[in-house]
Amino acid sequence: MTTLTAAVQRPRIYQQPKTQAIFNCVACGHHENADLNATKNILSRGILKYGDIGRN
Structure with missing residues (x-):
């Protein structure tokens, strides 16, 4: 699902990538x-x- 969701988008809308x-x-x-x-x-x-965690 990570490839079908815009990283900047809320709420998440799923779509099939064309390429x-x-x-x-x-x-x-x-x-x-x-x-x-x-x-x-x-x-x-x-x-x-x-x-x-692990980030300063």
């Missing part, structure tokens, strides 16, 4: 590299679950 390389959200207009977008979503979920 593998670029993420384009039809709900909020956010677009960026799909891998970078997914990375931001994974980081956000980790921080929500475990807190902001």
